[in-house]
Amino acid sequence: MDKIRHECDVLVVGGGPAGLTAACSAAQARVRVTIIDDNPHVGGQIWRREQRKQSAPEAVEWVKKVQDAEVELINGATVFDYPEPGVLRAEASEGVYELSYHQLIIATGARERFLPFPGWTLPNVMGAGGLQALVKSGLSISGKKVVVAGSGPLLLAVAAYLREQGADLRLIAEQAPRRRLVPFGLALYRHPRKVLQLITLEKQLLGVRYLTSCWPIAAEGDEKLRSVTLRQGSKTRKLACDYLACGFHLVANTELAALLDCELREGTVHVGDFQETSVANVYCAGEATGIGGLELSVVEGQIAGYAATRQNEKAQALFGSRSKLRRFALMMDCAFQLRDELKDLPQPETIVCRCEDVTLEKLQTQTGWNSARMLTRCGMGPCQGRICGSAVEFLFHWTPKSVRPPIFPVRLESLASMSGASEGHREFFVEGDL
């Protein structure tokens, strides 16, 4: 396997809105900036390139700015190791990158939170963002019966998109109660752009049922999904469908920050005014610092990019808009808080850890993450607890385990690049296998 050495002044991990804007701002200081991203194209999830139509104008604009600024892009490369300060390793099909940098900006974004319920492992039960990503990449949804369920503003955006692509949208089920959503809706009026988005969404979703205090309790099917049963109050209803797009809001991707020993607070990367983490020369921007939406990611990205290149005045000029957007993010957190009833969704035989098929009843006898890992293999599969971790935290309040490299499963040849690793690293080779 080839070792590819790459040097830059500012390395940005993640090519979503926060990463792209960080790179643009840093590049204004005329330094060498590189973006490294796991996906085949930059844009992240919300600005994901589409097979059939033009991407959002804002996305096109930022991607062009990045190209004009001669920011180097490394796509399809997964960062898995941090051998020493100032160096990261990433695996790509062309080899293992060894990336040296002076300043690092972590913009690893967020993933959907999944909660286990009977049948959630069936094919065609997907994340809301998950199904959207597949449809954006060319999967035909035309005429397919779709139920969108879970929690968060993403559900509406996904539903509107799928409908536009011809999906037969049966229902949108939001677990949050109406009384929590109303104040959130009112708070939107302080953000004109968000009001416009909401009005557009409402138009696109005209005639689609949107139920609050409603959530899926079971998905049915044998080889694939056939129907979903939902509950609202004392009523249950069963709907036939081809796809269930289900995610319970978002959780921050903090694994890389944790590997670097950055301080985390409540599951997000803790940052100061200049988006600096607790580790010198390491910044963090966007959803990894807390779920705040696109506009906040764009502002935080710019601040981080400026701050990492000593353009402090430009960074400070954006503090005001960031505060306003953060207040909005707090409202959103409060509106879409998960209700306790969702803890009763998994049955004793329901799988919680999908990688290792660990059921709820096996976990119920454990005392915490460590015993669960050792005795049931929960969280020990290829996703390394990224899916079951947030579910287990919600169900049992277990605090997540510490992070060790490789933070993504890699090929044996890539592991060999870690041969100078300490004993601690080596121990993980055994645990991290597929």
Place this chain on the structure above:
Amino acid sequence: MPETVSLTIDGLQVRVPAGTPVATAILSSGRTSFRRSVRGEPRGPLCGMGICYECRVTVNGQAHLRSCQIPCQDGMDVQTDG
């Protein structure tokens, strides 16, 4: 017409627009089960963004690759385990 590429999925030849992820090509070919779980249950894509590893398949003999993160290429040989 966009450029297309041709690949085989479990021996069946399919043609998709260039840049289509392998996962999308598999679903478009009518398959929903990408692999079998530890207990032998069918599994398909969940997150669509390279996090969950549920969509992993064998591409050109290399096992355990995330099909949602790999663009289809001409002559590619994809094997599901569903």
